[in-house]
Amino acid sequence: xxxxxxxxxxxxRKEVFTPLNPDNVRMYVCGPTVYDRAHLGNARPVVxxxxxxxxxxHVYGPGHxxxxxxxxxxxxxxxxxxxxxxxxxAPGTLEELxxxxxxxxxxxxxxxxxxxxxxxPTHEPRATAYIGAMIAMIxxxxxxxxxxxxxxxxxxxxxxxxxxGALSGRTVEDMIAGARVEVAPYKRNPMDFVLWKPSSDDLPxxxxxxxxxxxxxxxxxxxxxxxxxxxxxxxxxxGIDLQFPHHENEIAQSCCAHPEGGFASVWMHNExxxxxxxxxxxxxxxxxxxxxxxxQGVPGEVIRYVFLMTHYRKPMDWTAEKAAQAEATLRKWYxxxxxxPDGTAPSQTAIEALCDDLNTHAVLSECHQLALAGDAAALxxxxxxxxxxxxxxxxxxxxxxxxxxxxxxxxxxxRDTAMQTKDFTQVDRLKxxxxxxxxxxxxxxxxxxxxxxxDFDPARLEGLE
RNA sequence: GGCGGGUUGGCGGAGAGGUUACGCAGCGGAUUGCAAAUCCGUGUAGACCGGUUCGAUUCCGGUACCCGCCUCCA
Numbered sequence: 001x002x003x004x005x006x007x008x009x010x011x012x013r014k015e016v017f018t019p020l021n022p023d024n025v026r027m028y029v030c031g032p033t034v035y036d037r038a039h040l041g042n043a044r045p046v047v048x049x050x051x052x053x054x055x056x057x058h059v060y061g062p063g064h065x066x067x068x069x070x071x072x073x074x075x076x077x078x079x080x081x082x083x084x085x086x087x088x089x090a091p092g093t094l095e096e097l098x099x100x101x102x103x104x105x106x107x108x109x110x111x112x113x114x115x116x117x118x119x120x121p122t123h124e125p126r127a128t129a130y131i132g133a134m135i136a137m138i139x140x141x142x143x144x145x146x147x148x149x150x151x152x153x154x155x156x157x158x159x160x161x162x163x164x165g166a167l168s169g170r171t172v173e174d175m176i177a178g179a180r181v182e183v184a185p186y187k188r189n190p191m192d193f194v195l196w197k198p199s200s201d202d203l204p205x206x207x208x209x210x211x212x213x214x215x216x217x218x219x220x221x222x223x224x225x226x227x228x229x230x231x232x233x234x235x236x237x238x239g240i241d242l243q244f245p246h247h248e249n250e251i252a253q254s255c256c257a258h259p260e261g262g263f264a265s266v267w268m269h270n271e272x273x274x275x276x277x278x279x280x281x282x283x284x285x286x287x288x289x290x291x292x293x294x295x296q297g298v299p300g301e302v303i304r305y306v307f308l309m310t311h312y313r314k315p316m317d318w319t320a321e322k323a324a325q326a327e328a329t330l331r332k333w334y335x336x337x338x339x340x341p342d343g344t345a346p347s348q349t350a351i352e353a354l355c356d357d358l359n360t361h362a363v364l365s366e367c368h369q370l371a372l373a374g375d376a377a378a379l380x381x382x383x384x385x386x387x388x389x390x391x392x393x394x395x396x397x398x399x400x401x402x403x404x405x406x407x408x409x410x411x412x413x414x415r416d417t418a419m420q421t422k423d424f425t426q427v428d429r430l431k432x433x434x435x436x437x438x439x440x441x442x443x444x445x446x447x448x449x450x451x452x453x454x455d456f457d458p459a460r461l462e463g464l465e
Numbered sequence: 466g467g468c469g470g471g472u473u474g475g476c477g478g479a480g481a482g483g484u485u486a487c488g489c490a491g492c493g494g495a496u497u498g499c500a501a502a503u504c505c506g507u508g509u510a511g512a513c514c515g516g517u518u519c520g521a522u523u524c525c526g527g528u529a530c531c532c533g534c535c536u537c538c539a
Contacts, residue, residue, distance in 0.1 A: 012469095030539075038539090045539050075537080165468095168534080174467050175535065194537090217537040239539030240470080246537075271470070272533060279532075309478070309488090315471070315532065322477070325489055353479095361479055365487040415498085424498055431500080442502055451502085 002059050004355045006235070007313060009243060009267040010167055014357055017266065019234050025060050026229045027053065028264065030221060030238035030246065031069040031124070034105035035077035037289040038112055040303075040318060041239075041273040041280055047304055048270045048312040048358070049237050050118040051386055055354050058346075058385065067121040068228050070221060071109075073102040074127045074214055079203055098204055102126070112290040115300030117387040123228050127220040131206045134215045134223040137257050138195045138208075146256040149210050150186035152198035158191045161252045167267060168244035193249050195219050218249035226254065231261020240269040270312040276319050301388055302326045308360040308386055330388070331454065333371055333379060337389050340376035346385035347378050360386060402458060404450040407434060411441070412448040437461045 004017040019025040029049045032042055049069075056065045082097035090097060110120075138154050141147035146160045158164045158172055165171050176190050183190040194216035199205030205212040225233065231254070238247065247267065254263040272279070275286040293303060305326040310316040347370060353362035363386050370379040383389035411430050418424045431441050437460035440451040 009469095032539080033537085041539055043539085048539095072537090168468065170468055170535080241534060241539060244468080244534060270539070272539075274532080281538095311479080313470080314478095317477090319477085321489090325477080329488075356480095359479075361487085365479075368488060418498075422498075428499075435501085440501065443500080444497070444502090449502090 002351065002355055004055065004059060005357055006266055006268060007357050008265075009269050015266070017234075019060070020232060020265065022060055023064050025056050025065045025235075026233035027056070027065070027067050027235040027237065028221070028225045028229055028233065029067070029069045029121070029236070030242055031071050032109055033072040033075045033077070034102050034109065035075050035081065036105060037291050038109050039280065039287060039289045040275070040293065043113070043116060043290050043303065044273050044307060044312075044316065045237065045239050045270050046113050046118050047116055047307045047387075049268075050116075051308070051354070051358055051360060052235070052237070052268075053119060053121070054385060054387060055351075055358070058351070059355075066123070066229065068123045068125065068224065069121040070224050071102070071106055071124060071126045072217070072220060073098075073106075074204070074220070076203075078102060078105075083202065094202070095204060099128075102128075108291070112294070115294055116290070116304050117300060117390055119387075125224045125228060127215070127224070130220065130223050130227060131215065133227050134219045135196075135206075135208050137219065137223050137226065137253065138215075140257045141195065141253065144256065146252075147195055148188065152211050152213065153184075153186065153194055154196035154210055155187060155192040156195055156249065156252060156256075157188060158193075158252065159189050161256055163255070164191075164252050165248065167248050167251055170244065170248075193218065193245065195253070218246055219253060221246075222250050222253040222257070225250075225263075226258065231258035231263070233264060235266045235268060236264030237268040237270075240271055243267075243269055268312075271315045274315055274317040277317055280318075298323055299327070299330075301330055304387060305330055305364070308364055308388075311361060312358055327454075329368075333367060333383060334389065336371055336374070336376050337380035337383060338376075340380045342380070342384075344377035344381035346382040350382045350385060354385065402452055402456070404439065404452070407439075407461065408448050408450045411443075411450075415443065415448065434461075 005014050006017045007014045027049070029045060032038055049067075053065065053067045078098055078101050079094075081101045082094055085097050085101070086092075086094055092100065106126075114120075138147060141156065142149065142154065145157075147154055147156050149155075165175070172189065172191050196208060196210055196213050196215055196219075198211055198213040203214070205214050225236070236247070236250075251263055254261070274280065275288075278284055278286060280287050290300075290303065294300060302323055306318060306322045307316065309322065309326070347366055350363045350366040353359040353366065356362075363382065367379055367382055370382060380389055407430075411427065411434070414427045414430055418427045431443075434441050434450065437458070438453045438456035439461075440453050442449040442451065
């Protein structure tokens with residue numbers, strides 16, 4: 001059996017991965033809050049954990065991996081959009097408008113992530129479908145003394161869980177000392193966090209033992225992981241920004257509600273995304289969504305390739321330069337890989353690189369070597385291991401199908417003549433015109449070959465005859 | 466203030482306590498009427514200061530700078 005090593009945030013070390021049950025390797029990744037289009041940063045964990053999903057499927061078998069990624073569809077920004085739409089005269093109840101907004105956003109998310117070549121997870125639960133499970137878990141936490149109700153809220157008591165802060169390396173004392181937030185008066189400890197909060201009439205809410213309200217953010221992941229994966233499972237992933245407080249709170253809730261389980265064995269966090277060296281933000285004017293890039297003509301495979309260039313635990317800088325490089329490389333690879341049939345195993349070197357805490361950059365290096373060696377089959381298999389080269393390769397990378405034989409013959413004839421006369425002006429004129437039209441001109445002793453390039457423009461060939 | 470991550474050759478970006486990373490660009494060569502494409506060759510890098518060691522870019526400590534989290538943003 002191949003040995004996979006993964007960096008575990010919990011222990012801050014790279015460890016040999018041993019699944020609790022090799023017949024059912026279980027992974028939970030925090031998914032998006034579906035209030036709008038996914039931005040580029042949202043796509044990074046999707047690609048990172050898609051690569052891990054593919055590796056696990058490769059090693060343990062496609063039928064032996066369960067991957068859960070949730071949709072958070074309880075969120076004030078979703079409510080805002082729904083309220084605005086209602087105010088603008090949209091038909092339907094607020095609840096219906098909220099559902100409509102979530103459905104719409106989830107559809108976009110699927111479209112965009114599909115373009116990146118990400119496999120759909122095994123389960124994609126929506127928080128609103130698990131409110132009952134959340135309420136039950138909160139009731140358990142109150143019963144066992146880990147939570148308390150106060151002024152319509154239910155709060156988790158961090159003092160009841162001695163390991164609180166272990167994942168992120170903080171202590172409750174440190175956090176209180178450095179706290180910048182105002183503390184709600186009903187909290188017993190300033191670090192206590194919300195499990196349930198009351199909803200006013202204009203907000204979505206569910207009936208509960210504590211009145212009409214809605215769940216806090218963290219409880220949904222605990223409840224859905226419990227329902228779909230059990231009290232103990234293998235891997236929990238997400239962006240490093242979720243390490244605290246989100247994941248810390250998930251651990252507290254889950255381990256207190258289910259002391260018989262260990263919750264996640266391995267915690268994995270991807271680093272953040274930068275754009276041209278700076279944090280992506282609306283105020284800096286460098287904020288964009290995945291769809292923005294796709295619309296600008298940057299293919300999903302190119303985005304994926306750029307992501308794979310950087311190890312997931314390092315900050316990744318998105319630059320136009322990288323995207324251009326990625327596209328040029330992929331064109332070469334696709335042309336070669338297209339010559340091979342599906343079904344070739346990936347290179348062992350690449351598998352081993354991936355097994356070493358997802359060294360995707362080393363996989364790309366290996367692909368370069370395979371391409372250099374002209375090994376189309378191994379290249380194809382290796383690209384597919386990391387989610388590149390689906391099917392026959394994308395249309396954008398395929399050479400345009402055009403008949404340039406007339407131009408080719410004409411150029412060859414002119415060249416033959418020029419070889420005799422030593423007057424190449426006519427040949428150069430033809431060549432320049434072809435180059436201007438985006439055609440690559442290759443002349444050798446063997447003859448003339450015309451290859452339409454990425455910027456090929458047939459219109460510019462007119463009048464050439 | 467607390468916690469965490471980073472700093473590698475022109476650019477991007479890895480691994481490894483001592484032997485070529487790799488890619489892009491550049492340079493030299495082969496090839497070409499000239500090019501393109503292709504192939505071959507080519508880079509005394511490792512923020513700074515100490516320490517451990519026969520030997521450190523790789524381990525340890527410190528300094529500087531950058532970034533993230535601590536505000537339901539992946």
